[in-house]
Amino acid sequence: MARAPSRLLVLGLAASFAAGPSLGDELRDLYFGEALFHAYQGDYFDALQRLDTELGQYHGIDEPQYDSLHYHIGAAEFDVGDFELNYRMHHRAGRAIKAVLEGDVEPAVRNEAAFRLARIHFQKDQPEEALHALQRIEGPVPEHIRDDVEFLRGNVYMALGRPGDAVEVLEALQRSKALTGFAAYNLGMALLQDGRTPEAIEQLDRAGQVDVSDPAGEAIRDKANLILGTMLFESADYDRAGRSLDRVRLEGPFSNQALLRAGWAQVTAGNHERALVPWNLLAARDVTDLAVQEALLAAPHAYGQLSVHGRAALMYGQALETYSHELERVDASIASIRKGHFLEALVREEIRQVPDWVVRLRTLPETPETYYLTTLLASHDFHTGLQNFLDLEDLRVRLVSWRASFDAFEDIIGLRERNYAPLLPDVDAQFRELDSQIRLRMEQREHLERRLHDMLTAPRPEYLADADERVVLERLALIESGLSADVDDPAQQALRERVARIRGMLTWRLRTEYHERFTQAHEHLRELNGVIDTMTRRYDSLVRTRQAATHSYVGYDVPIGRLRTRVDAALEKVNRLMARQGHLLETVAIEELQARRERLVGYQSQARFAVADSYDRATRQQTSEVRD
Amino acid sequence: MPITSRILACVLACAWIVPGWAATSTDRDQMKGLDEQVQEVKSDVLGIAAELSRLEEKLLYPSNTQVAVFVALAAGDTMRLDAVKIQIDGQPVAHYIYSFKELDALRKGGVQRIYAGNVTTGQHQIEVSVSGKLPDGEDYDRTERFAFEKGIEPKLVGVTLASPETGTPAIALGNW
Numbered sequence: 001m002a003r004a005p006s007r008l009l010v011l012g013l014a015a016s017f018a019a020g021p022s023l024g025d026e027l028r029d030l031y032f033g034e035a036l037f038h039a040y041q042g043d044y045f046d047a048l049q050r051l052d053t054e055l056g057q058y059h060g061i062d063e064p065q066y067d068s069l070h071y072h073i074g075a076a077e078f079d080v081g082d083f084e085l086n087y088r089m090h091h092r093a094g095r096a097i098k099a100v101l102e103g104d105v106e107p108a109v110r111n112e113a114a115f116r117l118a119r120i121h122f123q124k125d126q127p128e129e130a131l132h133a134l135q136r137i138e139g140p141v142p143e144h145i146r147d148d149v150e151f152l153r154g155n156v157y158m159a160l161g162r163p164g165d166a167v168e169v170l171e172a173l174q175r176s177k178a179l180t181g182f183a184a185y186n187l188g189m190a191l192l193q194d195g196r197t198p199e200a201i202e203q204l205d206r207a208g209q210v211d212v213s214d215p216a217g218e219a220i221r222d223k224a225n226l227i228l229g230t231m232l233f234e235s236a237d238y239d240r241a242g243r244s245l246d247r248v249r250l251e252g253p254f255s256n257q258a259l260l261r262a263g264w265a266q267v268t269a270g271n272h273e274r275a276l277v278p279w280n281l282l283a284a285r286d287v288t289d290l291a292v293q294e295a296l297l298a299a300p301h302a303y304g305q306l307s308v309h310g311r312a313a314l315m316y317g318q319a320l321e322t323y324s325h326e327l328e329r330v331d332a333s334i335a336s337i338r339k340g341h342f343l344e345a346l347v348r349e350e351i352r353q354v355p356d357w358v359v360r361l362r363t364l365p366e367t368p369e370t371y372y373l374t375t376l377l378a379s380h381d382f383h384t385g386l387q388n389f390l391d392l393e394d395l396r397v398r399l400v401s402w403r404a405s406f407d408a409f410e411d412i413i414g415l416r417e418r419n420y421a422p423l424l425p426d427v428d429a430q431f432r433e434l435d436s437q438i439r440l441r442m443e444q445r446e447h448l449e450r451r452l453h454d455m456l457t458a459p460r461p462e463y464l465a466d467a468d469e470r471v472v473l474e475r476l477a478l479i480e481s482g483l484s485a486d487v488d489d490p491a492q493q494a495l496r497e498r499v500a501r502i503r504g505m506l507t508w509r510l511r512t513e514y515h516e517r518f519t520q521a522h523e524h525l526r527e528l529n530g531v532i533d534t535m536t537r538r539y540d541s542l543v544r545t546r547q548a549a550t551h552s553y554v555g556y557d558v559p560i561g562r563l564r565t566r567v568d569a570a571l572e573k574v575n576r577l578m579a580r581q582g583h584l585l586e587t588v589a590i591e592e593l594q595a596r597r598e599r600l601v602g603y604q605s606q607a608r609f610a611v612a613d614s615y616d617r618a619t620r621q622q623t624s625e626v627r628d
Numbered sequence: 629m630p631i632t633s634r635i636l637a638c639v640l641a642c643a644w645i646v647p648g649w650a651a652t653s654t655d656r657d658q659m660k661g662l663d664e665q666v667q668e669v670k671s672d673v674l675g676i677a678a679e680l681s682r683l684e685e686k687l688l689y690p691s692n693t694q695v696a697v698f699v700a701l702a703a704g705d706t707m708r709l710d711a712v713k714i715q716i717d718g719q720p721v722a723h724y725i726y727s728f729k730e731l732d733a734l735r736k737g738g739v740q741r742i743y744a745g746n747v748t749t750g751q752h753q754i755e756v757s758v759s760g761k762l763p764d765g766e767d768y769d770r771t772e773r774f775a776f777e778k779g780i781e782p783k784l785v786g787v788t789l790a791s792p793e794t795g796t797p798a799i800a801l802g803n804w
Contacts, residue, residue: 030698030784033739040733045670049677056678089667381659388666395673402680409687544780548690559683566676573669581662588655 028071029054039079044087045394051080074109081116085123088387094120107139115141115149122152127159147176154186163194181210181217185224197231204228208247221247222254229261238269256282256291263298272305287322288329288372290599296322297603297610304614309621313614316607323604330597333372337589343582346386347393376592385585392578399571406564409556416553424549431542438535445528452521461510464517469506476503693746694782697722697754701734702790706763709734709789713757714743721745739786749778756787756799763791772799 027033031054038047055076058069069076077100084093097120100113118133134153141149150169157166170187173179184207191200207224210217225247232241242265248258259278266275279302282295300315336342376382451463465473476499483492483499510517685694697714701707709731714722722743726734734740757771768791776785786802 027700027737027739030696030739030741030786033700033737034698034741036736037730037733037738037740040736040738041729045674045677048674049681052674053678053681087670088663089670091664091667092671381656384663385659388663391670392666395669398677399673402676409683412687544692548692551686551690556683556687559679563676563680563683566672566679570669570672570676573672577662577665577669580658581666584655584658584662591655 029068032069032072032076035076035079035083039083039086042086044083045398048080048083048087051076051083055080074105078112078116085120088384088391090120090124101136108142111137111139111141111149112145115145115152118152118156122156122159125159127156130156131160147173147179151176151179151183151186154183154190158186158190158193161193163190166190167194167196181207181212181220181224184210185220188224188228192231201228201231204231205244208244218249219253222249222252222258226254226258226261229258229265233261233265233268236268238265241265242269250281256285256289260291260295260298263295263302267298267302267305272302275302287326290596293323293326293600293603297607300610300614304610304617307621309614309618313611313618316611316614320604320607320611323600323607327597327600327604330372330593330600334590334593334597337586337593340586342586342589343389346389372589372593372596376589382585382588385581385588389578389581389585392574392581396571396574396578399567399574403564403567403571406560406567409560413553413556416549420549420553424546427542427546427549431546434535434539434542438532438539441528441532441535445525445532448521448525448528452518452525455518459514461507461514461517464514464521465506465510469510472502472506476506689744689746689782691782692780693748693778695743695745695747695752695778695785696741696782697743697785697787698739699724699734699742700737700739700786700788702788702794702796703737705735705790705794707768707789707791708761708763709758710760711758712742712787712789714787715755715757716745716747717753718755742787747778747783749780752776752778754785754801756801758789758799762793768792770798774801776801 031050035047035050035054038044038050054069058064058067058073058076061067064070064073077096081093081096081100084090084096094117097113097117101110101117105113114133114136118130121127121130121133130152134149134156137149150173154166154169154173157163157169167187167190170183170190173183174187176183184203188200188204188207191197191203204224205228208221208228210221212218212221225244229241229245229248232238232244242262245258245262245265248254250259259282263275263277263279263282266272266278276299279295279299282292283299285292287293287296296319297316300312300319303309303312303315376386451460454460455463462473479495479499483496486492689696695716699712701709709726711723711725713720713724724740724742730740753773753775755771755773757769759767759769762768776783788796788800788802790796790798790800792798
């Protein structure tokens with residue numbers, strides 16, 4: 001009971017929730033923008049790979065508030081869940097959103113996470129869990145999801161077999177612009193499920209006349225009209241059924257069904273001539289469609305009812321021919337699928353580049369295996385299986401490419417080793433020399449700085465003598481030490497006085513110029529700092545280059561070996577899954593084609609019988625006319 | 629109504645109800661079971677991709693020489709971007725022709741990493757050439773040159789493109 005309406009609502013739900021990831025006001029993180037670039041193209045694997053890496057880095061750093069992703073972290077946390085959902089990874093998507101839900105976030109963010117989690121459960125056919133998630137919503141709900149939350153709640157109630165509650169919720173949404181068409185249609189379905197058929201008919205009538213212009217809105221309006229037309233037809237209100245079915249667009253996805261039913265509504269009401277209009281239109285359409293195949297029999301049937309037996313016989317003959325031809329095509333399709341061509345056609349890369357690749361695939365020459373593909377794709381399970389198969393093929397191609405790249409990596413590493421390894425001893429020698437120079441200069445600098453610092457409290461002018469002065473002072477000391485102790489010797493005395501004068505002159509100069517020299521000494525120290533900085537930069541650059549050279553070829557064996565093992569294991573798993581998934585797709589495709597074949601055989605035998613019957617009647621009619 | 633016709637009408641009318649393909653419960657169970665396993669293998673491969681990405685970055689684009697160039701469209705710009713060509717220090721490094729899907733992704737605010745490579749630390753020149761069509765159908769070509777400084781950390785160069793009517797520079801360089 002709960003399953004059928006849940007599937008009925010899938011179209012409406014999927015269409016209204018197909019919102020993509022959103023970018024905030026201003027992009028601050030280029031890699032986040034790159035993830036969105038992939039997501040906007042539907043390349044969710046690449047988008048996830050990028051965003052996973054960014055989020056991993058963000059959460060791995062000590063001060064994430066300084067990371068550029070910090071400006072987008074809220075959106076990124078949600079987007080990763082959305083990407084996983086779009087990549088059909090419901091488990092991971094659920095986990096990602098639960099992490100937000102259980103984190104320390106504002107109520108509005110938590111409510112949005114609860115809504116997204118509920119949406120995942122609903123899409124996984126788990127309405128109880130979806131309702132539980134919706135019940136966690138408390139307090140402020142962001143404006144942009146407010147209607148979506150209630151719409152989902154209505155759908156969950158429907159899936160749980162609580163149409164009365166669904167009606168109450170959906171009634172409140174009838175003015176929502178974003179949900180125009182969907183809310184109206186779902187309300188009609190809820191009323192129908194609640195057993196309020198007259199109200200359901202009126203509601204579907206309203207849903208069938210809503211003013212929408214987008215493809216999804218038009219499709220849901222068509223669906224409302226198709227269901228309403230069927231209901232009215234079953235309740236023998238043929239005239240109104242016809243009017244409702246007439247509202248279905250001729251180019252929409254429900255057009256063929258609507259034309260077929262419109263014809264039957266007219267026939268049942270006794271208007272055989274009017275039934276011919278939709279049926280003749282339908283009979284000229286793509287003959288692989290079930291409704292079209294049926295119309296090929298229905299149209300001559302109406303002619304027969306109008307006693308135009310000659311025309312009926314002719315059309316039955318054409319139908320017979322078409323059925324025979326289609327049977328050949330179905331047989332060719334089955335044979336081709338058994339040969340494995342169906343799966344080969346699905347993974348043709350050049351076809352998948354265009355958005356309507358399924359339609360294109362069917363029109364390709366020499367691909368009989370895909371004639372009935374669109375019929376199969378109407379099934380949700382087959383569609384999921386096909387998407388999984390295509391995703392697996394994508395993974396397989398990536399893994400094969402990665403495996404090949406390991407050999408290239410090892411080549412690069414080998415080349416680097418052969419290039420750098422012989423150079424490194426010389427580099428290391430230069431490094432040691434530079435290192436000792438820097439150490440020496442650093443020691444000198446520290447000594448000078450200490451001495452200058454001490455001189456602030458205990459001035460020592462002699463420390464500030466320049467090189468010439470220091471030589472003079474040393475020579476004076478030497479001369480003084482050479483003088484005899486005889487104070488009566490006039491020559492010695494004169495020499496002593498000269499030494500004292502020169503020393504006095506030097507002392508005078510050193511003392512009077514002390515402050516100036518002290519300042520100069522500080523300036524020289526700063527200059528020395530500059531020299532040391534230059535040397536340190538060279539030193540750091542050398543260290544980096546040395547490290548870069550080593551890092552360019554050392555330490556890769558283990559990670560490459562580990563990755564190679566992981567890739568091989570994943571490839572084996574992917575190949576195994578592809579074989580199973582492919583086999584299942586082939587099996588259901590053949591089952592479907594065999595069912596179609598049986599139906600075509602049935603139509604063929606009916607046409608064969610009817611053509612004989614019509615010729616017989618036409619002959620009798622002609623004879624009777626001649627006799628009259 | 630002849631009997632054959634009535635039988636035919638009934639057969640045809642009943643055929644409405646039959647869906648395209650009604651999966652058997654075995655098929656559905658198998659599909660579901662496979663779906664779970666496909667989700668697992670996707671997770672495994674994403675893990676491999678992350679590790680491989682780190683390895684590639686370390687091996688091919690070490691941070692002290694890494695430079696990456698990104699392309700974005702100015703918000704709301706409707707120019708039809710056909711191609712972008714990038715030269716660094718006079719050497720062509722990227723020439724990209726855009727598909728409709730890629731252009732659409734750029735218009736929505738996505739950012740394309742058009743080039744990842746290596747340059748030495750210090751001053752460099754980047755030349756960006758753009759060709760496309762303006763909303764009025766006129767051909768549009770523009771080339772701009774910029775200088776950028778590469779330090780010891782990875783260098784990210786963001787190029788924002790805009791058509792003349794937006795009033796913003798046609799090609800702007802941003803640093804991240």
